Amino acid sequence: MVKKYLKVVFFGIVLFLASYLSIAALWANSVVEELLQNTPSAHQEVEIQPQHLKALVKIEDPAFYDHNGLNISNGQGLTTITSVVARDLFLYHQDLVGVKGSFQSFYKAVFNCCKKIDLGRDIMAVVLNSHATKQQQLNLFINNTYWGTMEGSSVIGMQAAAMAYYAKEASQLTDDEFYGLIAMPIAPNYYHPVSNPEAHAKRVQRIKAIVSGQCSASGWFDLTYEHCATGA
Template structure:
């Protein structure tokens, strides 16, 4: 019993130490990770497009410090998605920073939804990058599925690939279709899963019009908005 109590006493200390090291690493590695990340093509969303995107993906984006739990959002935020991409994505760091990056990649691959290290990195990213910069990078880098044999990244590429037009020329309905894909681009693929995409678009349209609300924090399917 005494040994068990000792373990339960040590575990929180180890977790706090792990999180502190993750935060310190992310802070010191931020500039190098940003330089190593692929260059992005900045696309300016209209005010209405930004409002649609945030209403669906991260309603509290301008209020939270990187982490949030919101109705229809769950625990994922735009900032946490960016932290995963920036710190744990394809861009590789060198030296000691690269060693820690490999460690945190392994932890994320194992734990994903409950990776508190990644969550701490989201707090660091929010402190180091403005909300405007975060939104621009998210818009340019979010995975949007595969089309005609190539991977599409960002809403601008998705508009050209799926709509055949620049993002700024997309109608509101067309933009909502793109936003509807973000949750699972290959599941809500416009040519391979048109029925699933149409159902999600209808639910998002109902949400945007105020006819319904998400049924709790983790209702990212917007079940209450079903026709």
């Protein structure tokens, strides 16, 4: 009797999850073109030196150019560049209206409540990847990522971060300065070059070891590269 009950509960959960994700996919497909069209940052390409762009991708999403929105490579963690920008594009960049807006509010509430286990964002990432080019996804990430707080104001986007922390255009950053920027997004106000320079400097050194190939991520959830402290 207990086994039968558990089986019913299990299949009920599976059915609910499948329905939830299917509806999320249908909704995302119905609004993605509208959201992309009305989000200027998706079409604004920031000039970055090629080796710097390569370093950014290696740290943030090693298999970015190969995956369909989701990935479980070493050093990836729970998110890809695509899933990060999908979350923001679908839920936060623009308030939709009508039935589309009601679904948006629902998915936003689910994500805010259960972001660590919500698979809706992952479905949205797959949908976004099928409609947006990799360049558009990078544009969204580079232009909208939070780079900490400087003098009481939030720093949004790489161009603003380059000016705030180094007084330069992003395209003019040296290698070390660029590594200083990409050290921050994982925890912008902890790995902060001004308020926490010691922690920031340590992460920069580990990133340099990863980018140079002296060290590599030790697993899926290895985002801090602590074993790379000596560059080994």
